[in-house]
Amino acid sequence: MKIxxxxxxxxxxxxxxxxxYLLLFFASVCIIFSRLLALLxxxxxxxxxxxxxxxxxxxxxxxxxxxxxxxxxxKEIDKRTLYTLLSKPIQRYQFLLGKYLGLLLTLFIxxxxxxxxxxxxxxxxxxxxxxxxxxxxxFIFMELCLITAVAxxxxxxxxxxxxxxxxxxxxxxxxxxxxxxxxxxxxxxGGVKTVARFFYLVIPDLENFNFKTEVVHHLPIPPKVxxxxxxxxxxxxxxxxxxxxxxxxxxxxx
Amino acid sequence: xxxxxxxxxxxxxxxxxxxxxxxxxxxxxxxxxxxxxxYIPSGKxxxxxxxxxxxxxxxxxxIWAIQYYGDHNIAERYDHLDxxxxxxxxxxxxxxxxxxxxxxxxxxxxxxxxxxxxxxDRGLEKNPDQWIFPYQAGHYAAINLKDYDLARQYYxxxxxxxxxxxxxxxxxxxxxxxxxxFRTAWENWLEVYQTSDDERIKKIAFNHMYQVRTAMDLAExxxxxxxxxxxxxxxxxxxxxxKSAGILDSIPKDLDExxxxxxxxxxxxDSPLKWWKR
Amino acid sequence: xxxxxxxxxxxxxxxxxxxxxxxxxxxxxxxxVKAGEIFGYLGPNGAGKTTTLKxxxxxxxxxxxxxxxxxxxxxxxxxxxxxxxxxxxxxxxDYLSATEFLSFYCDLxxxxxxxxxxQITTLLRMVGxxxxxxxxxxxxxxxxxxxxGLAQALINEPSLVFLDEPxxxxxxxxxxxxxxxxxxxKEEGKTVFLSSHILQDIEMICDRVAIxxxxxxxxxxxxxxxxxxxxxxxxxxxxxxxxxxxxxxGERYSAQGDRVLLKVFEEEKIASxxxxxxxxxxxxxxxxxxxxxxxxxxxxxxxxx
Numbered sequence: 132m133k134i135x136x137x138x139x140x141x142x143x144x145x146x147x148x149x150x151x152y153l154l155l156f157f158a159s160v161c162i163i164f165s166r167l168l169a170l171l172x173x174x175x176x177x178x179x180x181x182x183x184x185x186x187x188x189x190x191x192x193x194x195x196x197x198x199x200x201x202x203x204x205x206k207e208i209d210k211r212t213l214y215t216l217l218s219k220p221i222q223r224y225q226f227l228l229g230k231y232l233g234l235l236l237t238l239f240i241x242x243x244x245x246x247x248x249x250x251x252x253x254x255x256x257x258x259x260x261x262x263x264x265x266x267x268x269x270f271i272f273m274e275l276c277l278i279t280a281v282a283x284x285x286x287x288x289x290x291x292x293x294x295x296x297x298x299x300x301x302x303x304x305x306x307x308x309x310x311x312x313x314x315x316x317x318x319x320x321g322g323v324k325t326v327a328r329f330f331y332l333v334i335p336d337l338e339n340f341n342f343k344t345e346v347v348h349h350l351p352i353p354p355k356v357x358x359x360x361x362x363x364x365x366x367x368x369x370x371x372x373x374x375x376x377x378x379x380x381x382x383x384x385x
Numbered sequence: 386x387x388x389x390x391x392x393x394x395x396x397x398x399x400x401x402x403x404x405x406x407x408x409x410x411x412x413x414x415x416x417x418x419x420x421x422x423x424y425i426p427s428g429k430x431x432x433x434x435x436x437x438x439x440x441x442x443x444x445x446x447x448i449w450a451i452q453y454y455g456d457h458n459i460a461e462r463y464d465h466l467d468x469x470x471x472x473x474x475x476x477x478x479x480x481x482x483x484x485x486x487x488x489x490x491x492x493x494x495x496x497x498x499x500x501x502x503x504x505x506d507r508g509l510e511k512n513p514d515q516w517i518f519p520y521q522a523g524h525y526a527a528i529n530l531k532d533y534d535l536a537r538q539y540y541x542x543x544x545x546x547x548x549x550x551x552x553x554x555x556x557x558x559x560x561x562x563x564x565x566x567f568r569t570a571w572e573n574w575l576e577v578y579q580t581s582d583d584e585r586i587k588k589i590a591f592n593h594m595y596q597v598r599t600a601m602d603l604a605e606x607x608x609x610x611x612x613x614x615x616x617x618x619x620x621x622x623x624x625x626x627x628k629s630a631g632i633l634d635s636i637p638k639d640l641d642e643x644x645x646x647x648x649x650x651x652x653x654x655d656s657p658l659k660w661w662k663r
Numbered sequence: 664x665x666x667x668x669x670x671x672x673x674x675x676x677x678x679x680x681x682x683x684x685x686x687x688x689x690x691x692x693x694x695x696v697k698a699g700e701i702f703g704y705l706g707p708n709g710a711g712k713t714t715t716l717k718x719x720x721x722x723x724x725x726x727x728x729x730x731x732x733x734x735x736x737x738x739x740x741x742x743x744x745x746x747x748x749x750x751x752x753x754x755x756x757d758y759l760s761a762t763e764f765l766s767f768y769c770d771l772x773x774x775x776x777x778x779x780x781x782q783i784t785t786l787l788r789m790v791g792x793x794x795x796x797x798x799x800x801x802x803x804x805x806x807x808x809x810x811x812g813l814a815q816a817l818i819n820e821p822s823l824v825f826l827d828e829p830x831x832x833x834x835x836x837x838x839x840x841x842x843x844x845x846x847x848x849k850e851e852g853k854t855v856f857l858s859s860h861i862l863q864d865i866e867m868i869c870d871r872v873a874i875x876x877x878x879x880x881x882x883x884x885x886x887x888x889x890x891x892x893x894x895x896x897x898x899x900x901x902x903x904x905x906x907x908x909x910x911x912x913g914e915r916y917s918a919q920g921d922r923v924l925l926k927v928f929e930e931e932k933i934a935s936x937x938x939x940x941x942x943x944x945x946x947x948x949x950x951x952x953x954x955x956x957x958x959x960x961x962x963x964x965x966x967x968x
Contacts, residue, residue, distance in 0.1 A: 136770035140756070147758055171448045174482030179444050186441040214750045215815060218720045218825075219771040220743035306436040341437045348479045383723045385677065 133221050134229045141203070141233025150198050151241055158191040158245050162252055177258045178347055184249040185264075185343045189271050192242055193302055196275045199237065200282025201294035203230050208384060217384075224376045231283055231372065238275050242268065266357075267346040273364040274340040278302060280371040287378045305337030339363050423465045431475050443477030450483070454490050463495035467503050474507050484508030484518060488525070498525045509542070516549040523556060533564030551581070555589070562597055567604075570597045595640045599656040602637040606645060606654045609633050620652040667823050667854045668696040668719070673728035675714060688714045689725070690878035696823075696856055696871075701849050703865040703886070704858040705957075706875030707965055712858045713751065715875070716827055720748055732823065744773055747816030751828040753808055757801030761792060761811055764800060765818055772819035786814040789847075791840060806837040813844065823854045830864050842868055862957045872957075874964050881964045890960055894952045897927045899936060903945030912936050922948060 145151070165183035169176040204227070207213040216226060246268055253260055281301050285294035311331045318324040339360045345352050425431065435442045450469050454462060470487040473480065484504055491501035501522070508518040523539035526532045540557035543549045558573035574597060578590035609627045614620060616630065624647050627633045638644055643657045673692040676685045688711045696702045706712045717723040719730055721738045732742040755764060765783045774782065787793045790810040795803070803811065809829060816824055826845070830838045846868055848855055859865055865872060866886070873883040882889060899913075902922045909915060912935055913927035927933050933950075940947055 133771055136767060140759075140767050144756060144758065168444075168448060171451065172444070172482075173451055173486050178480070178482075179448075182441040182444050186438050189437070210754045211750060211752075212755055214717075214720075214722060215748060215753070215755070215768070215812070216771070217722055218743065218746065218748035219768065219819075220740045220773065221771050222740075303436060307433060309433050338437060343437070344440045344477065344479070347440050350479070381724055383677075384717065385723070 134225050134232065137216075137221075137226060137229025138232040138236065141230050142236045145199050145234055145237040146240070148199055151195055151237070154191045154195050154198075155241060155244060158187045159248050161187040161191075162245070162249050166252065166256075176256070177253075180252060180256065180258070181264075181347050182343070184252070185267055185271070185346065188242060188245050188249065188268060189274070189343070191245065192238065192271060192275050193278055195241055196234075196238055196279040197282050197295055197298040197302075199234055200279045201286050201289075201291045201298060203234060203283050204286040204379070205289070205291055205294065213384060223379055227283070227287075227372070227375055227379055231280065234279055234283070235276060238279065239272065242272055242275070261346065261349070263342075263346040263349070263352075266352070267342040270340040270342050270360065273361065274337055277335070277337070277340075277364055277368050277371065280368050280375070284371055284375040284378065287375055287382070301335065302337065305335040306341075308334050308336040309338065335367060336363075423468065425472060431472065435476065439476045440480070443473050443480050443483075446473050446476065447480070447483050451486070454494065463491075463497070463500075466491060466495060466500055470504050471507065474511060478511035481508070481512065481515060481517075485521065488521060492525050492529055498529050501525050514546065514548075516543050516546040516553070519543045519546075520549070520553060523553075523560070527556070527560055527563070533560045536560040537564055537566070537569075551577075551586070555586075555593075558593065558597075562593070562600070567597055567601045571601070591640075598640050602639065602645065603654055603656065605633075605637065606647075610652055610654070614652070620649060621647075622649050623647060624654075665698045666695050667698050667733055668694075668702075668856065669729075669731045670694050670715070670719070671729040673715065673718060673730065674726045675711075675718060675723065676726060688878055689718070692728070692875070692878070692880055694873050694880055694883055696854060698822075698854055699849065699852055700870040701845060701855045701857060701868050703869035703872035704856065704875065705860060705862070705865060705872055705961060707860065710875045711878045712875055713827060716748075716825055716856075716858055720746075720825065744819060745821050746823045746825065747819065747821035748825045749809075749812045749816040749827060749829055751831065753812035755800050755808070755811070755815075758799060760797045760799050761787065761803075761814075762796050764811065765814060768815050768818050774819050782818065782820075786817055789817075790814045790844065805832050806834065809833060809837070809841065813841065817848075821853070823856065824848060825856045825858075827858045828860075829857070830859065830861055838864065862961060866957045874961060876965055881967070882960070886957070890955050890957055894930065894954055895928070895959075896953050897930070897933055898949070898951045898953060899925045899927060899933070900948040900950075901925060901936075901940055901945050902948065904940060904943050908939060908943060909936075912939070 162184050165180045168183065169179040172179050207216070207230075213226075217223065250260060250264075253264075278298065278301070282294060282298045285297045289297065308331065311327065311334060315324060315327045315331050318327060342352060344350075432439045446469070450473070453459070453469075454466075456462070466487065470483055473483045473487075484507065487504040488501035491504060492498050502525070505518045505522040508515065512518070519539045519542035523536045523543060526539055527536035530536075537557060537560040540553055540560055543553040544557060554573055554577055558570045558577065561567075561573065562570035571594065574590050574593045578587055578594060581587050581590065606624070606627070609632045610621065612632050613627055613630055616632075621627055621630070624636050624645065628636055636644075639656055641657075646655050646657055647653075648655075671693050673689050674687075675689040676687040678685050692711070692715055704712055704715070714723060718725045718728075719732070719737055721743075730737040733745055735742045756767075759767065762783055765786065766779065769779050769782065784793070784796075787796055790813050792807060792810050792814065795807060800808070800811065809832070813826075813829065816826070829841055829845070833841065842864060845855055845857065857865065857869060869886055871883075871885050872889065873880050875881070900922055902920075904923070909923075909925065912932050913925045916924040916926070925936065927936060937947070939945075
C-alpha cells in the first residue's frame with residue numbers, strides 16, 4: 132500500500148535523526164537521576180521515581196514529537212524531495228498520512244525504549260511494576276499522537292521554528308483549558324457565555340490524557356474515563372489531520 | 386594564538402573559577418536558592434500552572450523543603466512552614482508524607498504544635514480517609530501540649546474514620562480521663578472491655594476502668610467529706626459516718642469490692658491499691 | 664500523430680512581497696507535444712519554464728487554462744501512471760541506497776512487484792550506475808544524482824518523460840551520456856519534454872521546440888522550420904595578409920599571433936577574399952559558413968521582448 136511505503140520511508144528517515152537520541156539520552160539521565168533525588172526525600176521513594184519517570188516520558192516524548200513533526204513536511208518542501216513524490220500517482224492526502232504514521236511508529240519505539248529504562252530502574256529498587264503504569268504510558272502515547280498531528284499541520288505551511296513555537300503553545304494551552312472553564316462557569320447567562328463555552332469546547336484539553344497523579348497515588352480510574360478520553364483523542368486527532376489535508380490540498384509548491 | 390598558550394589560558398581560567406566558587410560557597414547567604422518559593426501565592430490555581438506535572442512539582446518542592454528545614458543557618462525558616470507545606474498540598478493533595486513530616490518539623494524543631502495542627506488539619510481535609518492525621522494530632526495535643534480536650538477531639542475524629550486502629554479509642558478514653566471527663570472515659574473503657582477479644586487489652590481496659598472508677602469514687606468521697614466537715618465541724622472518723630449523716634446513700638467500693646482507705650487524721654481517701662499494680 | 668500533452672491558455676500569477684503584489688508568471692501559454700518526439704522548451708531564467716512544468720505535474724494550480732495528458736486531466740491518477748519527472752537540481756533522501764531509493768519509488772506506482780527487481784537492475788544499467796547500486800545517495804556526485812533522478816523518472820516505464828535541465832552541472836562526458844539516454848528513449852517510442860537553456864544540446868536532439876519569454880510562447884514549431892538554413896556570415900581565419908589589403912571585404916577581428924578572423928557577410932565577397940589570399944600568398948586556416956543558430960533565434964526573441 133502506498134501510504135505504508137511512505138510511512139516506512141519516513142520511519143527510516145526519522146529514526147536516523149540524531150535529535151531523537153539526544154532527547155533519549157536526556158530522558159535516561161532524568162530517569163536515572165531520580166534515584167539520587169529519591170535519596171533526598173523523607174518517606175515514599177517510589178513516588179519520586181515514578182513521578183520523574185512518567186514526567187520524563189511525557190515531556191521528552193512531546194519534545195520529540197514536536198521537533199521531528201515540525202520538520203516532517205517542511206523538509207520535503209524545502210529540499211524539494213516532494214516534487215518527484217507528488218509527480219507519481221499518489222494523492223496528496225496519502226503522502227500526509229504516510230508521513231504521520233511513519234513518525235508515530237518512530238515515537239512508539241522511542242517511548243518503548245524510555246519505558247524499558249524506567250521499568251529497569253523500578254525493578255532495580257524492588258518496587259512492584261504496576262499495571263497502571265502502562266495505562267498512564269498508553270495515554271501519554273495518545274497525547275503524543277495528537278501533538279504530532281498538530282506539529283505536522285503547522286509543518287505544512289510554516290518554517291520549523293515557527294511551527295515549534297506554535298506546537299509548544301498548543302501543548303501549554305492544552306494544559307490550561309481549565310482556566311477558560313472556570314471563567315465560563317462564572318459568567319452570567321447570555322450570548323457571550325455561549326461563545327466562550329464554544330471556544331472552551333474547541334480548545335484542546337490535554338489534561339484528559341494525564342493520569343500520572345492517579346497512577347502515583349494508586350487511585351482507581353473509572354473505565355468510563357478511559358473510553359471518553361480515548362474517543363476524545365481519536366476525534367481531535369482526526370480533526371487536526373483533516374485540517375492538515377485541507378491546507379495541503381491546493382497548496383502551490385513554488 | 387599558539388596552542389600551548391590557549392591550553393594554559395583554559396586551565397588557568399578553570400582553576401580560578403573553581404577556586405572562587407569554593408570560597409564563595411563558604412559565605413553564608415541569607416537567601417538560599419529556591420527561597421523565592423516562599424513568595425508564590427498559594428491557591429487552587431497553582432496546580433494548573435504546572436501544565437500537568439503537578440505531582441512532580443510537589444515532589445521537588447517537598448525535597449527542597451526538607452533541605453531548607455535541615456539547614457540550621459537560616460534563622461527564620463519556620464516563618465513560612467505552613468505556607469510552603471500548603472503549596473505542596475495544593476500541588477498534590479494526596480501526597481501524604483509531607484503532612485506528617487511537616488507536622489514533625491513543626492513540633493520538634495519549630496516547637497510550635499499549633500503549626501503542626503494546621504498542617505495535619507489540612508491533610509485530613511484533603512484526605513478524609515486518612516486516620517493518621519487526626520491520630521498524630523491527638524498525640525501532639527496530649528503529649529506535647531497536654532491539652533487533653535483537644536486530644537480528645539482529635540482521637541474522636543480518628544475513631545470516626547474507617548480502618549482506624551483500636552488503640553485510638555483507648556487513647557480517647559485516656560485523654561478523656563486526663564481531661565477529667567470521667568463519664569466519657571468510663572463509657573469508652575467499658576466499651577473497649579466489652580468489645581475486645583484480646584485478653585491483654587481486656588485487662589488493660591479493666592485496669593483503666595478501675596482507675597476511672599476509683600477517681601470518680603474518690604472525688605465523690607472527697608466531696609462528701611467536705612460537706613460533713615462543713616455540717617459537723619470536724620472530719621468523720623470513718624466512711625460509714627458519711628452514710629449515717631445522710632450525705633451519701635451508700636459508700637462506694639472499688640471494682641474489686643474492696644473498701645477505700647480513709648485516714649481520719651488527715652481526711653484523705655485513697656484507693657487500696659494503685660490501678661496499674663493490679 | 665497523437666497529442667500526448669496539450670496545454671491551453673495557461674495563466675498563473677503569484678502574490679509576492681510583504682505587501683502582496685501580484686506578479687504574472689504565465690500569461691496564456693498554449694502548446695502541443697506529439698507522441699514519440701523530443702520537445703524542447705526554452706527560455707531565459709525566470710521566463711516560467713519550471714512554473715509551466717509544475718502546473719503540468721500538479722504541483723502548482725493554475726489560475727486559468729486546461730492541461731491534458733494523453734487526453735485525460737493532468738491531475739488524474741491514470742495520467743500520472745504514464746509520466747515521469749526529473750526536476751532541476753534533484754535532491755533525494757540521502758540515507759537510502761540507490762536500490763532502496765528506486766524500490767521505494769516503485770512502490771508508489773502501480774508497477775508489479777515481481778518485476779521490481781529486474782526493473783531496477785535494468786534502469787541502473789541504463790543510466791550507468793550499476794556499480795553504485797548499494798551506495799548511499801549521500802555519497803553520490805552531482806552527475807550520479809542526475810542519473811539516479813533519471814532512473815527514478817523512468818521507474819514506471821512512462822510514455823511521457825519530463826526533464827527539467829537534465830544536463831545542468833554535468834561534465835562533457837556526462838552530458839553526452841544523458842543525451843544518448845534521451846535519444847534512446849525516443850527510439851523506444853517514448854516522448855520526451857525537455858526544458859533547458861543549454862541551446863547546443865537542444866539543437867542536437869530536439870525535434871520541435873517552443874521558446875518562452877516572460878510568460879509568453881513567442882515561437883513554436885519544428886526546429887528546422889524555425890531556424891533558416893540561409894548562410895548569414897562566413898568566418899575565414901587567414902594569415903599573411905595586411906589589413907590595408909583587405910579593405911571592406913569584411914569585419915576584421917585579430918586572432919592569435921598574426922592570424923586574422925574575417926567575418927564576410929556577402930557570399931560574393933568570399934571569392935574576392937580567396938582571390939586576394941592566392942595573389943598575396945597568404946594562408947587560409949579555416950572557413951566556416953554560419954547559419955542562423957538556435958542561439959541567434961533565441962537572443963533575437965528575447966531582445967524583441
